[in-house]
Amino acid sequence: MPDANLPRVPEKHVPAAQDPQLRKLANCIRFLSMDAVQKAKSGHPGAPMGMADIATVLFRDFMRFDAADPHWVDRDRFILSNGHGSMLLYSLLYLTGYRDMPIEQLERFRQVGSKTPGHPEYRHADGIELTTGPLGQGIAESVGMALAERIMNATFGDALINHFTYVFMGDGCLMEGISQEAISLAGHLKLGRLITFWDNNSISIDGATSLSVSDNELERFRASGWHVLEIDGHDTDAIRDAIRTARSVVDQPSMIACKTIIGFGFPTKAGTQKAHSDAPGEDEIAGARKILDWSAPPFVIPDDLLAEWRAIGAKGVTSRHEWANRVSEAPASLRAEFERRNSGELPSGWKRAIAAARREFIESAKPLATRQASGAVLNHLFAAIPELLGGSADLTPSNNTRAVNQVEVRPGDYAGSYVHYGVREHGMAAAMNGIALHGGLIPYGGTFLCFSDYCRPAIRLAAMMRIRTTFVMTHDSIGLGEDGPTHQPVEHLAALRAIPHLAVYRPGDAVETAECWELVMEQPRRAALLALSRQPLPLLRSDASTDNKSARGAYVLLDAEGGARRLTLLATGSELHLAVQAREILQREGVPTAVVSMPCRLLFEEQDAAYRKSVLGETAARVAVEAAVELGWERYLGVDGRFIGMHDFGESGPIDDVYAKFDITTDAIVRAARQVLEVA
Numbered sequence: 001m002p003d004a005n006l007p008r009v010p011e012k013h014v015p016a017a018q019d020p021q022l023r024k025l026a027n028c029i030r031f032l033s034m035d036a037v038q039k040a041k042s043g044h045p046g047a048p049m050g051m052a053d054i055a056t057v058l059f060r061d062f063m064r065f066d067a068a069d070p071h072w073v074d075r076d077r078f079i080l081s082n083g084h085g086s087m088l089l090y091s092l093l094y095l096t097g098y099r100d101m102p103i104e105q106l107e108r109f110r111q112v113g114s115k116t117p118g119h120p121e122y123r124h125a126d127g128i129e130l131t132t133g134p135l136g137q138g139i140a141e142s143v144g145m146a147l148a149e150r151i152m153n154a155t156f157g158d159a160l161i162n163h164f165t166y167v168f169m170g171d172g173c174l175m176e177g178i179s180q181e182a183i184s185l186a187g188h189l190k191l192g193r194l195i196t197f198w199d200n201n202s203i204s205i206d207g208a209t210s211l212s213v214s215d216n217e218l219e220r221f222r223a224s225g226w227h228v229l230e231i232d233g234h235d236t237d238a239i240r241d242a243i244r245t246a247r248s249v250v251d252q253p254s255m256i257a258c259k260t261i262i263g264f265g266f267p268t269k270a271g272t273q274k275a276h277s278d279a280p281g282e283d284e285i286a287g288a289r290k291i292l293d294w295s296a297p298p299f300v301i302p303d304d305l306l307a308e309w310r311a312i313g314a315k316g317v318t319s320r321h322e323w324a325n326r327v328s329e330a331p332a333s334l335r336a337e338f339e340r341r342n343s344g345e346l347p348s349g350w351k352r353a354i355a356a357a358r359r360e361f362i363e364s365a366k367p368l369a370t371r372q373a374s375g376a377v378l379n380h381l382f383a384a385i386p387e388l389l390g391g392s393a394d395l396t397p398s399n400n401t402r403a404v405n406q407v408e409v410r411p412g413d414y415a416g417s418y419v420h421y422g423v424r425e426h427g428m429a430a431a432m433n434g435i436a437l438h439g440g441l442i443p444y445g446g447t448f449l450c451f452s453d454y455c456r457p458a459i460r461l462a463a464m465m466r467i468r469t470t471f472v473m474t475h476d477s478i479g480l481g482e483d484g485p486t487h488q489p490v491e492h493l494a495a496l497r498a499i500p501h502l503a504v505y506r507p508g509d510a511v512e513t514a515e516c517w518e519l520v521m522e523q524p525r526r527a528a529l530l531a532l533s534r535q536p537l538p539l540l541r542s543d544a545s546t547d548n549k550s551a552r553g554a555y556v557l558l559d560a561e562g563g564a565r566r567l568t569l570l571a572t573g574s575e576l577h578l579a580v581q582a583r584e585i586l587q588r589e590g591v592p593t594a595v596v597s598m599p600c601r602l603l604f605e606e607q608d609a610a611y612r613k614s615v616l617g618e619t620a621a622r623v624a625v626e627a628a629v630e631l632g633w634e635r636y637l638g639v640d641g642r643f644i645g646m647h648d649f650g651e652s653g654p655i656d657d658v659y660a661k662f663d664i665t666t667d668a669i670v671r672a673a674r675q676v677l678e679v680a
């Protein structure tokens with residue numbers, strides 16, 4: 001009995017192309033993909049084979065790029081959101097002549113240390129604009145890229161920035177929830193230079209997509225304001241016409257639904273989930289050779305076809321030169337600013353903004369929530385760094401993310417520098433990654449720390465790609481009070497600190513907040529998250545110096561007095577002042593006590609052992625306090641140390657009552673200190 005869930009295998013595996021030469025070029029992608037997957041004994045040949053015709057039309061007839069200069073600022077961007085089809089991208093990079101993608105890299109597909117990992121990874125090879133693989137992230141990041149292009153265009157004009165963002169995406173990308181946030185945001189913002197191609201092959205891993213989805217995708221996109229076209233993805237004329245039309249639509253993003261056959265060319269697997277992944281086997285490849293009339297050995301592209309592909313890779317050189325001429329003819333100040341922003345260099349003197357914010361905090365000496373301090377820092381920073389692009393997922397007044405002079409970005413009007421992302425945390429986080437990757441802008445965006453869970457997959461990618469996306473997460477503990485446990489983060493700091501390379505900052509007062517922002521701006525290759533308090537915190541630092549004490553991750557805020565240190569109190573953020581108060585009591589009792597502030601564990605772990613030892617102190621008597629779970633603090637506490645923090649979800653109530661209920665108080669710290677002093 002045939003499996004009822006399997007779609008009918010198309011009778012005609014190879015519908016004729018109107019342009020036979022184009023089909024031959026596309027077959028280069030197909031065979032490189034088959035050969036690489038077969039050699040690696042793993043991978044995903046189906047999507048590259050199904051989308052090869054579309055890719056070939058796009059690259060041959062439309063994509064503006066120059067393989068010899070992969071970082072050309074005004075190049076069109078190509079994003080493979082269905083990242084499992086990575087061989088499609090690697091084939092294109094090899095065929096079009098990217099220098100760092102020789103054939104040997106394709107032969108080393110999916111091997112340790114290769115430029116051709118299972119899914120495309122940013123920085124592994126030129127032409128990989130971003131890391132994709134977690135389905136849906138690519139399309140959502142592309143929205144940020146397309147938005148960044150328009151914002152840069154609004155500042156610098158058509159002559160300097162005016163390109164398209166093309167995205168391939170599969171059924172899986174569209175099934176993911178993040179796609180809805182991305183589609184909705186792009187439609188709202190009228191991102192007309194975003195052109196997406198849906199690989200509508202009706203197949204995913206489990207079988208026919210009808211097993212799990214019956215959405216009318218065309219209507220879904222239309223409902224969000226997109227321009228939608230539907231074509232046969234193997235009809236080369238139709239592909240060309242559709243792209244031409246999509247490019248002419250200026251005020252709507254386009255979705256071209258391309259009916260394709262997964263594994264196009266396979267004799268038995270085409271059109272079935274068996275084409276999705278895994279090595280096809282020698283027999284299947286031999287069959288494909290017959291069907292597609294291909295006689296070259298594995299990994300060999302016939303000279304004439306390779307020459308044609310290389311010409312495609314070089315055709316953009318004229319456009320690039322024309323663009324370079326336009327840049328050199330631009331007014332000197334505009335040109336200098338354009339080049340500075342694209343290089344990622346910050347304006348000279350920007351640190352004065354941080355110093356000014358610090359001075360303000362010290363002069364007023366008022367208690368300030370760190371979210372408010374962050375807002376004040378941003379006011380200064382935005383005045384100094386115009387490429388800052390702020391935003392919030394509908395919590396602007398709570399996150400304090402909008403600087404006084406930031407004007408909002410509106411649909412069709414991209415002159416602003418503040419994005420209302422709406423209640424779309426995941427879409428916002430991914431879009432910010434796309435903005436950072438585009439270049440020329442420095443994105444940050446806010447929500448409540450608790451909802452970092454809704455952003456986490458994009459935060460993880462930001463950390464993996466080592467890009468400067470900054471997540472401003474306020475209401476960072478039970479200290480938010482009455483909203484209760486659904487809104488009170490408890491395990492989030494530990495979970496976020498577990499992400500490699502992500503700098504999680506939790507400043508303890510306004511001055512530390514300024515320092516943490518300075519560190520964010522100083523590190524272009526580090527994703528960062530600021531955990532900020534809702535509640536006011538006393539100013540603990542009034543040193544006039546502009547030394548950034550947070551730069552080493554942790555430092556001795558108050559040293560022990562009256563003898564050698566007997567006790568170390570470790571704290572972050574809104575609990576730092578509790579440790580300071582506890583120290584006063586303990587010092588009065590004759591216990592020389594130091595308070596260590598640890599705004600960024602990652603940076604502290606990067607310090608040399610001698611510094612870390614000097615901060616943590618010789619004594620084993622240690623108490624850590626943080627209104628969050630203990631996980632991770634054991635590292636500093638040892639067997640004799642004690643932790644004051646959360647062991648359960650929080651509770652709704654006025655802040656002081658909630659802290660008292662969970663016994664996160666000065667008194668609790670003092671009690672714990674006495675206990676550890678007894679055993680230490």
Ligand SMILES: Cc1ncc(C[n+]2csc(CCOP(=O)(O)OP(=O)(O)O)c2C)c(N)n1
Nearest residue numbers: 047084133134135170171172203204205276
């Ligand atoms: C977030 C996420 N969930 C699951 C996967 C595993 N996965 C990879 S491909 C795929 C099926 C995708 O189907 P489709 O987009 O139609 O790709 P095609 O079969 O056309 O290659 C799944 C579930 C993933 N990569 N990312």
